[in-house]
Amino acid sequence: MSEAASSLPAPVPKPKPITNKMPWWMNGLAIPGVQLLLALAVASLVVLGVGESPFATLKVMLVGALDPQAGLSSTLYYATSLIFTGLAVTVAFHAGLFNIGGEGQAYFAGLGVALACLWLDGTLNAPLMFLVAILSAVLFGAAWALVPAYLQARRGAHVVVTTIMFNYIAAGLLNYMLAGPIRSTEGMAIETRPIAEAALLPKAQPWLQAMGIEVGPSYLNLSLLVALICVGLVWWLLWFTRLGYALRTYGQNPRAAKYAGLSATSMIVIAMLISGALAGLMAVNDVYGAQGRLVLNYTGGMGFLGIAVALMGRNHPLGVLASALLFGALYQGSTDLQLEFPRISPELILVIQGLVVFFAAALDRLVRDPMERWYLRRQLKSVAH
Amino acid sequence: MEDLILNLFSILASTIRLATPLILAAMGGILAERSGTVDIGLEGKMLVGAFAAATVASLVQSPWLGLAAGMAVAVAMSLLHGVATIRYKGDHVVSGMALNFLASGLTLVLGQAWFEQGGQTPMLSNEQRFTPIFLPGADYLAANVPVLGPFYKTVLSGHTILVYLAFVIVAAMVFLLGQTRFGLRLRAVGEEPNAVDTAGISVPLLRYQALIGTGLLCGMAGAYYSMSQNAAFAREMTAGGGYIALAAMIFGKWRPVSAMLACLLFGLLTALEARLQGQSLPWVGEVPTQVFQVLPYVLTVILLAGFIGKAVPPKAVGRPYVKER
Numbered sequence: 001m002s003e004a005a006s007s008l009p010a011p012v013p014k015p016k017p018i019t020n021k022m023p024w025w026m027n028g029l030a031i032p033g034v035q036l037l038l039a040l041a042v043a044s045l046v047v048l049g050v051g052e053s054p055f056a057t058l059k060v061m062l063v064g065a066l067d068p069q070a071g072l073s074s075t076l077y078y079a080t081s082l083i084f085t086g087l088a089v090t091v092a093f094h095a096g097l098f099n100i101g102g103e104g105q106a107y108f109a110g111l112g113v114a115l116a117c118l119w120l121d122g123t124l125n126a127p128l129m130f131l132v133a134i135l136s137a138v139l140f141g142a143a144w145a146l147v148p149a150y151l152q153a154r155r156g157a158h159v160v161v162t163t164i165m166f167n168y169i170a171a172g173l174l175n176y177m178l179a180g181p182i183r184s185t186e187g188m189a190i191e192t193r194p195i196a197e198a199a200l201l202p203k204a205q206p207w208l209q210a211m212g213i214e215v216g217p218s219y220l221n222l223s224l225l226v227a228l229i230c231v232g233l234v235w236w237l238l239w240f241t242r243l244g245y246a247l248r249t250y251g252q253n254p255r256a257a258k259y260a261g262l263s264a265t266s267m268i269v270i271a272m273l274i275s276g277a278l279a280g281l282m283a284v285n286d287v288y289g290a291q292g293r294l295v296l297n298y299t300g301g302m303g304f305l306g307i308a309v310a311l312m313g314r315n316h317p318l319g320v321l322a323s324a325l326l327f328g329a330l331y332q333g334s335t336d337l338q339l340e341f342p343r344i345s346p347e348l349i350l351v352i353q354g355l356v357v358f359f360a361a362a363l364d365r366l367v368r369d370p371m372e373r374w375y376l377r378r379q380l381k382s383v384a385h
Numbered sequence: 386m387e388d389l390i391l392n393l394f395s396i397l398a399s400t401i402r403l404a405t406p407l408i409l410a411a412m413g414g415i416l417a418e419r420s421g422t423v424d425i426g427l428e429g430k431m432l433v434g435a436f437a438a439a440t441v442a443s444l445v446q447s448p449w450l451g452l453a454a455g456m457a458v459a460v461a462m463s464l465l466h467g468v469a470t471i472r473y474k475g476d477h478v479v480s481g482m483a484l485n486f487l488a489s490g491l492t493l494v495l496g497q498a499w500f501e502q503g504g505q506t507p508m509l510s511n512e513q514r515f516t517p518i519f520l521p522g523a524d525y526l527a528a529n530v531p532v533l534g535p536f537y538k539t540v541l542s543g544h545t546i547l548v549y550l551a552f553v554i555v556a557a558m559v560f561l562l563g564q565t566r567f568g569l570r571l572r573a574v575g576e577e578p579n580a581v582d583t584a585g586i587s588v589p590l591l592r593y594q595a596l597i598g599t600g601l602l603c604g605m606a607g608a609y610y611s612m613s614q615n616a617a618f619a620r621e622m623t624a625g626g627g628y629i630a631l632a633a634m635i636f637g638k639w640r641p642v643s644a645m646l647a648c649l650l651f652g653l654l655t656a657l658e659a660r661l662q663g664q665s666l667p668w669v670g671e672v673p674t675q676v677f678q679v680l681p682y683v684l685t686v687i688l689l690a691g692f693i694g695k696a697v698p699p700k701a702v703g704r705p706y707v708k709e710r
Binding site: 046049050051098100147151155156157158160161162164165166168169171172173175176179180304307308311343344345347348349350351352353354355357358361362363364365366 | 425465468469470473474475476478479480482483484485486487488489490491493494495497498501504625628631632635673675676678679682683685686689690691698
């Protein structure tokens with residue numbers, strides 16, 4: 001290739017090479033934006049079918065979710081969980097793995113956080129307990145991803161199937177634990193006893209109030225900072241470290257990675273461990289930070305919603321951050337919805353979630369192909385003039 | 386002794402009842418995957434099928450129209466999966482997940498808006514649903530023939546038409562995949578689509594046809610939940626059955642009869658779960674019900690790990706077919 005090129009006469013320098021590579025705003029903004037609009041348009045049809053106005057619905061959802069006095073801090077609380085589960089999908093994705101076990105990893109991590117907190121909440125103060133909660137969430141989340149990772153790497157068992165199975169196994173295990181061994185002896189709710197007040201960090205509301213910022217009460221807590229740090233760490237890991245380069249190489253071309261001397265086993269296992277640890281951190285936000293106890297089915301689909309967040313965010317940490325905020329707002333908005341429109345159930349979020357994943361990922365080329373053609377035509381025109 | 390046998394028979398009977406929707410969905414999964422399309426959307430298709438079937442049956446008073454509606458809606462969802470994976474070459478797992486989310490959301494939003502019963506559809510009367518069929522002479526044989534008589538009455542008789550249909554469909558699948566031109570082409574397209582294309586047969590068309598079959602079977606499985614096992618649709622009523630069917634399909638190594646046996650095994654586990662709740666077994670003591678809930682998944686993982694034989698999926702499964710290569 002290079003020899004053939006050198007034998008040719010030197011090419012006339014062009015002002016701007018025409019390639020079919022899209023600029024960042026096409027991949028990062030324009031195409032996902034159109035896909036999101038399409039998904040919302042179809043969701044609007046559902047709302048119309050229910051007999052309500054889509055615009056009024058969307059207005060209620062967004063106004064409620066973004067009002068600093070009311071929903072905004074809850075939006076940020078949900079976004080915190082979604083950043084963790086979205087990043088989990090992202091890291092695995094760059095290594096060519098589709099981890100749909102975030103739900104189970106987060107749930108199992110909830111067990112880890114609960115066990116650590118219930119064991120140590122009498123002896124540790126709040127900052128130390130916070131660190132122990134983070135540590136146990138990371139360990140348990142990663143542990144739950146280890147078996148699927150190992151089976152994929154050494155036994156060829158597809159990670160998608162095994163992580164689905166592990167979601168159900170985690171649910172069974174936690175159901176068992178919460179039905180008996182770690183269930184609170186007081187009250188009817190299926191949950192652990194509350195973690196001692198002294199070992200818990202205060203939520204965001206009093207801190208913000210002390211700084212003179214008035215917010216509505218919510219579960220928002222320090223975990224948001226941990227999530228933002230994770231956004232930065234994942235970015236740094238993927239694009240500025242040897243390990244990240246190795247993971248992405250393996251994800252793009254496993255055979256090339258093998259020739260470069262990378263071990264497939266360690267790539268798969270490392271990617272899945274990081275992914276599971278990130279998903280597990282959701283337990284810090286929820287079990288330690290928000291509820292102060294482990295509640296049955298506390299994950300509530302946030303692990304799955306992380307898939308939509310990652311795919312909508314184009315598997316880039318900043319994209320994950322943006323789409324976690326968007327989905328956090330939609331999630332909070334869907335809980336507000338019921339007060340204004342009792343006919344619309346809050347599960348509308350699942351419809352939107354499904355449609356976003358469908359249009360932004362599964363049907364990606366439906367929007368991408370015509371838009372890329374449009375962009376290239378426009379570029380060719382600008383050269384012709 | 387008499388009691389023990391009767392107990393055993395009633396466990397077998399509920400095994401068959403519990404396995405029926407799994408068998409139907411697993412057969413649907415086999416059709417899709419043998420043709421090269423990964424389908425983790427069995428669950429979603431069953432759910433919309435169950436919802437549509439119960440809704441239509443309650444409106445038009447006919448179980449058969451309800452069944453037809455459930456199957457039609459599931460086929461529509463299956464074709465959406467086809468458009469995404471075949472026409473637009475999208476990721477099969479992502480598309481299946483998306484449709485599962487959509488199915489849980491749609492059934493709840495529409496159910497709440499239309500019926501305002503917390504996502505439930507109106508109760509179906511016996512005329513609107515499928516009721517058990519008692520085979521001729523069941524009572525007479527049960528009274529006069531030891532062991533085999535009660536077996537006939539309890540295990541073989543007294544199921545709804547969909548249960549019998551499910552087993553007929555397994556036989557039909559064996560014939561279809563093994564003996565017919567369509568079946569051979571279907572299997573070929575899941576292994577070597579290039580060869581099929583070279584022979585002048587349309588790869589997309591075959592895959593769409595297979596997905597229509599998947600939709601029909603999943604719709605029927607869904608209708609079984611809402612019109613045969615129960616008498617209304619309830620929120621998330623398939624409760625992971627689609628994933629158990631997926632596990633059974635893998636456990637059965639993508640073969641109809643083996644998958645059916647896996648479904649029966651998983652059905653037996655569920656039947657035992659209900660039977661043994663709170664009871665103490667000899668040697669092991671009381672077994673937590675959750676053990677029975679997770680066993681299908683644990684067994685499938687062990688199988689996938691290669692400790693019980695080897696599960697090899699169709700070679701071209703999950704890969705989009707690009708004609709010009």
